[in-house]
Amino acid sequence: MDLAKWYSSTFGLLADNHIARGEGILMVFQEGTPIQSPDTFHIGFRVGGMSKLNEWRIRFDKTLKIGKEFSSFQLLDPEGNCIEIYAENSSS
Numbered sequence: 001m002d003l004a005k006w007y008s009s010t011f012g013l014l015a016d017n018h019i020a021r022g023e024g025i026l027m028v029f030q031e032g033t034p035i036q037s038p039d040t041f042h043i044g045f046r047v048g049g050m051s052k053l054n055e056w057r058i059r060f061d062k063t064l065k066i067g068k069e070f071s072s073f074q075l076l077d078p079e080g081n082c083i084e085i086y087a088e089n090s091s092s
Contacts, residue, residue, distance in 0.1 A: 002018070002029065003020075003027075003029045003077060003078065003079060004016075004017065004018050004019055004020045004027070004029050005020075006077060006078055007020040007027055007077070008020050011045065013025060013027075018030065018031075025045075027043075034079045034080065034081075035081075041081075041082065042074065042081070042082035042083065042084045043077075043081060043082070043083045043084070044083075044084045044085075044086060045083065045084070045085045045086070046086055046087065047085060047086070047087050048087070049087055049088075050071065050087050050088075050089065052087065053071060053072075053073075053085065053086065053087040056073075056085050057073050057085075060073070060075050062074070062075060066089070067089070068089075069088060069089060070086045070087065070088055070089060071086065071087060071089055072084050072085060072086035072087075073085055
């Protein structure tokens, strides 16, 4: 499965060949060797509140990291890229 299709099916984005898009999101994928990125590199998806973050956390069976301002969890896409899904702690 190519990455555009994976992001589309996983996050409810529209996929068109090598592009995945949604409200406020445009991801373009290029064939080639996956980037060997540093440990701090990640793709971030901000969701609208802690209840939405918890829905995603349950879907992926992950543990939340609670920070001062934001809470989040991380997962890997099929090529090993880190994805962080996060929300403001004060959001509902």
